[in-house]
Amino acid sequence: MDYEAAIGLETHVQLRTKSKMWCSCANAFGAPPNTQVCPVCLGLPGVLPVANEEALRLTALTGFLLQCAVAPLAKFDRKNYFYPDMPKNYQITQYDKPSTLQGQVEFEFEQKLARVRITRAHLEEDVGKSFHFDRHSGVDFNRAGVPLMEIVSEPDIASAEMAYSYLNALKDILTYGGVSDCDMEKGMVRCDVNVSVRPQGQKELGAKIEIKNMNSFSGVRRALEYEIPRQIAVLKSGGKLTQETRRWNDDAGITETMRTKEEAHDYRYFPEPDLMPFVPSEAWLDEVRQRVVELPLARKSRFMKDYHLPATDAEAFVNDPDLGNFFEGIARGAKNPKAIANWVINNLRAKMSETQTALSHLKFLPSAIADLTQLVDSGKISTKIAQEVFAEMFATGESPAAIIERKGLAQVSDTGAIESFCNEVILANPKSVADFQAGKEAALNFLKGQVMKLSKGRANPNVVGELLVRKLKG
Amino acid sequence: MHSGSFDAQYVAHLARIALSEEEQRKLGDQLAQILNYVEKLKELDVTGVEPTAHPVPLANVARADEPRASLPAAEALRNAPAQANDLFLVPKIVE
Numbered sequence: 001m002d003y004e005a006a007i008g009l010e011t012h013v014q015l016r017t018k019s020k021m022w023c024s025c026a027n028a029f030g031a032p033p034n035t036q037v038c039p040v041c042l043g044l045p046g047v048l049p050v051a052n053e054e055a056l057r058l059t060a061l062t063g064f065l066l067q068c069a070v071a072p073l074a075k076f077d078r079k080n081y082f083y084p085d086m087p088k089n090y091q092i093t094q095y096d097k098p099s100t101l102q103g104q105v106e107f108e109f110e111q112k113l114a115r116v117r118i119t120r121a122h123l124e125e126d127v128g129k130s131f132h133f134d135r136h137s138g139v140d141f142n143r144a145g146v147p148l149m150e151i152v153s154e155p156d157i158a159s160a161e162m163a164y165s166y167l168n169a170l171k172d173i174l175t176y177g178g179v180s181d182c183d184m185e186k187g188m189v190r191c192d193v194n195v196s197v198r199p200q201g202q203k204e205l206g207a208k209i210e211i212k213n214m215n216s217f218s219g220v221r222r223a224l225e226y227e228i229p230r231q232i233a234v235l236k237s238g239g240k241l242t243q244e245t246r247r248w249n250d251d252a253g254i255t256e257t258m259r260t261k262e263e264a265h266d267y268r269y270f271p272e273p274d275l276m277p278f279v280p281s282e283a284w285l286d287e288v289r290q291r292v293v294e295l296p297l298a299r300k301s302r303f304m305k306d307y308h309l310p311a312t313d314a315e316a317f318v319n320d321p322d323l324g325n326f327f328e329g330i331a332r333g334a335k336n337p338k339a340i341a342n343w344v345i346n347n348l349r350a351k352m353s354e355t356q357t358a359l360s361h362l363k364f365l366p367s368a369i370a371d372l373t374q375l376v377d378s379g380k381i382s383t384k385i386a387q388e389v390f391a392e393m394f395a396t397g398e399s400p401a402a403i404i405e406r407k408g409l410a411q412v413s414d415t416g417a418i419e420s421f422c423n424e425v426i427l428a429n430p431k432s433v434a435d436f437q438a439g440k441e442a443a444l445n446f447l448k449g450q451v452m453k454l455s456k457g458r459a460n461p462n463v464v465g466e467l468l469v470r471k472l473k474g
Numbered sequence: 475m476h477s478g479s480f481d482a483q484y485v486a487h488l489a490r491i492a493l494s495e496e497e498q499r500k501l502g503d504q505l506a507q508i509l510n511y512v513e514k515l516k517e518l519d520v521t522g523v524e525p526t527a528h529p530v531p532l533a534n535v536a537r538a539d540e541p542r543a544s545l546p547a548a549e550a551l552r553n554a555p556a557q558a559n560d561l562f563l564v565p566k567i568v569e
Contacts, residue, residue: 017539018539018540018541019539019540019541019542024537024540024541024542025541025544026541026544027541028541032547032560033547033559033560033561034547034551034560034562035544035546035550035560036544037545037550038544038545038550039545042545042550050535050536050537051535051536051537052537052539053536053537053538054538054539055539056536073533075527080488082490084562084564084567130567132566132568133566135566136556136558136563136564136565136566137563137564137565137566137567137568138558138561138562138564139561139562139563140560140562141550141562266488268488271527273528275535276528276530276532276533276535278536279533279534280534
């Protein structure tokens with residue numbers, strides 16, 4: 001019997017705000033321990049949390065980006081549990097009235113459009129960070145109370161690889177929308193994985209196994225690559241799976257039981273009495289709607305369609321939005337956007353990383369790249385010379401036309417001048433000439449190269465080719 | 475909910491409170507009585523009434539996203555039973 005997996009992901013993302021969720025302590029990574037804390041986020045008695053409006057906005061924005069319904073009324077609840085990184089002994093979250101509901105994430109997977117339904121995206125708070133020593137653990141509460149959004153997917157994901165693609169697509173959407181920086185190194189995205197297997201074609205899902213606290217997308221993929229075959233093997237050998245929580249042991253490359261259903265937490269959710277419900281007005285939502293951006297997938301298709309770019313070029317501009325905007329600024333209305341894309345992606349990007357130059361610090365005008373492609377397309381300079389011109393304009397900001405003029409780089413199409421180069425090369429390379437005449441086409445390329453070299457790259461290669469053939473065959 | 479069916483031991487465990495058997499019995503009875511009393515509310519017909527999380531008709535209380543100064547670490551840690559390297563020390567936690 002064949003089995004299939006059904007995977008749902010709960011993705012936790014730190015929101016890009018300046019301050020924490022319920023207090024005005026800074027939301028910034030990397031400060032010395034316990035220097036971004038106050039009575040509210042330390043859970044001291046008698047304090048009153050007040051919601052960060054920007055976090056509410058970013059949550060609604062996520063709703064729009066993921067095509068969710070934004071709830072007309074959202075409220076907050078207490079999720080009660082004891083753990084040293086949670087100073088209040090409860091986490092403020094949204095239980096039965098989340099901010100957003102029922103959306104979807106669309107992404108490319110195995111050359112097709114994949115769609116994963118989103119159950120909800122709700123707002124909650126992060127916990128402190130623990131460090132483990134020999135006999136004790138130490139807690140830093142700088143992270144406690146940082147706005148955290150939980151995005152829950154339906155079990156629409158069928159494989160480890162698809163889970164990986166979904167997570168990357170989700171990350172791209174959130175980064176694009178400015179919702180979160182999604183910096184994995186800084187722990188801004190964490191994941192719980194729900195996975196079950198069932199005989200193919202069976203309607204009901206199998207026993208749900210949760211793998212907790214994954215902090216990398218590749219970790220999620222590896223955990224699933226282990227866990228799915230494990231579950232299938234249990235069923236195939238006649239065993240039974242029961243609902244449980246497991247942990248991923250990265251060193252051993254296996255998942256291990258953390259707690260069974262009987263030991264599951266009983267969180268005793270109840271409405272947070274210190275926080276009022278949130279009822280967004282139409283005007284408020286409209287303001288948030290202004291911040292909706294074009295999603296990566298839509299941007300990719302548009303770049304491919306509007307500028308006739310291959311997928312790889314479009315992806316380069318999707319992955320680097322600033323570079324994409326820079327390209328669009330030049331390519332809009334240009335005759336040869338593909339050539340512009342080549343210059344931007346291959347040459348400009350390389351030069352920028354080589355010289356540690358930001359787009360905002362370029363010396364030349366963006367339109368100079370369009371000019372350069374024009375000069376190549378019209379035959380004024382060769383592609384090879386264009387490289388030289390580009391290096392010069394990158395270094396000094398001088399216009400391509402001025403550089404060509406000053407250095408005398410214009411392509412030589414004058415047959416007289418090229419003819420004398422050809423004669424010289426034919427005389428100097430009798431063996432290659434004989435080879436070509438004996439039918440070795442490749443010899444022509446060598447001779448052509450010699451002529452180009454002699455002309456210092458300025459001869460029009462097409463004219464060179466034509467002349468050589470005429471001379472050698474004539 | 476009937477008197478005696480209230481699991482005081484379980485709730486005490488959830489709240490991380492240690493109760494003697496005597497206390498469990500006593501508090502269990504008392505809490506069961508309270509719940510029985512509240513059960514009376516079930517006699518009301520609440521069809522079409524939205525569950526109320528807050529009795530005060532107030533919504534949308536929020537603050538602008540502006541960071542302000544936090545407590546100095548020494549102040550934040552002042553009540554900590556144990557500390558080291560500006561961290562709150564707790565018994566070793568490994569789940």
